[in-house]
Amino acid sequence: MKNFFKIVAATFIGSLFALVLGTFIMIGIIGSIASFTESKTPKVPGSAILSINFASAVTEQSKESPFSAFNPMASFSSNTTGILDFVQTIDRAAADPAIKMIYLNLNELNAGITHTEEIRSAFERFRESGKPIISYADNYSQNAYYLASVSDKVYLNPAGTATLTGLSMSSLFFKDMLDKIGVEVQLIRHGKFKAAAEQFISNKMSAENREQLQSYLDAVWNTWLADISESRRMPVEKINDLTDNLKLGTAKNALEAGIVDGLMYKDELTDTLVHLFGVKDEKALKTISLSDYSKATKKINLKEKNKIAVIYADGEIIMGKSDENIASDNFVALLAKVRKDSSIKAVVMRVNSPGGSAQSSEIIERELALLRNNKPVIVSMGDYAASGGYWISANADKIIANNTTLTGSIGVFSLVINAQKTLNKHLSINTGTVNTNKHSDIMSGFRALDSEEIAFIQSSVEIIYTDFVNLVANGRNLSAAKVDSIGQGRIWSGADALKIGLTDEKGGLFEALRTAAAMGEVESYRVVEYPVIKSQIDKILEMLSESGESARVIANPELLIEKAYSKLRNESGIKTYARLPYNIDIR
Known part of the structure; x- marks a missing residue:
């Protein structure tokens, strides 16, 4: 009877969850359909200011929430602007006589480190067209100020700050905690700089890891210093002095140091824009947002x-299939489709990846080799193009990277976890194993590897590392010895790479x-992006399917356990990785 009530309660909760979620989805469908029928292409005024803020994130590809038109949970909207869309929109504005200037509101900047660098370059091209850029913020973060410094005028709220403190990275180390709870970690790797899983086997940063992180941070900071110095006509030494001695604590300090051009409140900024735009009052100011301008001016020539x-x-x-990552099955199929399309004359592969499965990387590289035999492939690197990335x-025909890209990390590792003590000590769970052969339970997670097994996996790691080095040597026309000397798992900034x-x-x-246009020998072309972005209707239908599956799992706790166990089983076995040990978050 007790189990019966548990099942009834679980079913009720699952049904209620499905009902509530379904209601929100139906509201979204109605809103989306309404938006399809009512939406009109925005019009660009004959004379306008392009107004840009960064409240929506800049990502690799544009993403639009299916509920963006009518969203009862608007704060959860996930609309983003793709970096290519952003940059091309700025370039169109530079050539458009209707756009007289750009106004940047930099209270927020949701963009990756290389996105910021690429957007700044686009703003430099805009200024080369003879049009001004004005920036304003209540407070400038460091990366926001780096972007703002490209402007003709940088304004700051009188009560705000534009403090520069330099860049920093921190790592957490878990070895002592894992020792206390009884988890044993065995790391097998090639590369003295390959810091992958270092945080699980040590309680402090290794000298090699510290060296490579310091080098990378210095390269990023030097890029920022050089660009700010050129734009603000301020010596690098002065910027470092202001930074090291914390001389930018107030808005007044920033103005006196020449970091900003003026202090003003938002209403005063409006008066300034009115004056610069050459109109009588605020009502005569004509502005258009980046999103609206993009929609109004983005034309696809289907005849091309x-x-x-x-x-x-x-x-x-x-490995396998996934819409969220670089999955071998999906990606190989996509590459094959592009290879077979004779109308595609060249390929730009935008890599933004910390790496992952070594096997998947090699499978993808095989298909890329077939693609390169057919048409030129140019790699553009984003925030990361490291290890498996x-x-x-x-082996691309040409590799183009931003100064702030993190790349390299030519190294391989395998990681083994033994959680038996944890199960015994904290959960009172014991395991029993039956094997047909001596090493049948290798990598089971219930015991440590013995010396013979460690040697076996180390051998596999060494073979993959040698293959990695030879692949890079062949692609970059370097000797294997040279690649090994700059490899060993070491990360490099784009500038140093x-x-x-x-x-x-x-x-x-x-x-x-x-x-790509030059190597593909085309003067005119249109860009096609892959993976193809799903339509709003497709996303809604997908969410309906997922919500139905989620409700079924919630209504059946046994199914939840079954799915979790199935996931664990699929993760078993020996795996080698060509991956960064961390995701970079610079502060």
Whole structure:
């Protein structure tokens, strides 16, 4: 009887959850359908200011929530602007006589480190057209100020700050905690700089890891210093002095130091824009948002036969199928489709990946080799193109990276966890194992590896590392000894990677497309992006399917346990990784 009531309660909760979720989804469907019928293409005024804020994130590809038109939970909207859409919109504005200037509101900046660098380059091209950029913020974060510094005028709220403190990265180390709870971690790797899983086997940062992180941070900071120095006509030494001695604590300090051009409140900024725009009052100011301007001016010439494909390799590299990562099955099928399309004359592969499965990386590289035999492939690197991300980049016809890209990490590792003591000590769970052979339970998670098994996995790691080194040597026209010397798992900034031969040119998608057109020998073309972005209706139908499955699982706790166990079983076995040990969060 007790179990009966549990089942009834679980079923009730699951049904209630499905009902509530279904209601929200139906409201979203109605709102989306209404938006389809009512939406009109925005119109660009004859003379206007392009107004840009960064409240919506800048991501690799544009993403639009199916509930953006009518969302009862608006704060959860996930609309983003793709970096290519953003940059191309700025370039169109530079050539458009209707756009007289850009106004940047930089109270927020939701953009990756290389996105910020690429957007700043686009603003430099806009200024070269003879049009001004004005920036304003109540407070400037460091990356927001780096972007703002490209402007003709930088304004700050009198009560705000534009403090520069330099860049920092921190790592957490879990070994002592794992020892206390009884989890044993065995790390098998090649590369003295390969810091993957270092946080699980040590309680402090290794000297090699500290060296590579310091080098990377210095390269990013030096890029920012050089660009700010050029735009603000201020010596690098002065910017470092202001930073090291914390001389920018107030808005007045920032003005006196020449970091900003004026202090004003928002109403005063409006008066300034009125004056600059040459109108009588605020009512005469004509502005258009980046989103509306993009919709109004983005034209696709379907009559254009020549195409350049932009393929986004975004996320972790994994085996199988997934829409969220670079999954071997999906990605290989996509590459094969592009290869067989004769109208595609060149390919830009945008890599934004910390790596992942070594096997998946090699499977993808095989299909890329077939693609390169058919048409030129240019790699454009985003925030990361490291380890497995570099594996799939190394043989490209040309590699273009931003100064702030994190790349390299040519190394391999395997990780083994033994949780038996934890199960015994904290959950009072014991295990019993029956094997047919001596090593049948290798990597089971219930015991440590013995010396013979460690040697076996180390051998596998060494073979994969040698393959990785040879692949890079072949693709970059370097000796294996040279690649090994700059490999060993070491990360490099894009600026340093260019110096040591891991990349060919500084730049972003703008430069990559220009190179692709030249190598593909096309003067006119249209860009086609892959993976194809799903329509709002497709997303809604997918969410309906997922919500139905979620409700079924919630209504049946046994099914939840079964799915969890199935996931664990699929993760068993020996796996080798070509992956970064962390995701970079610079502060």
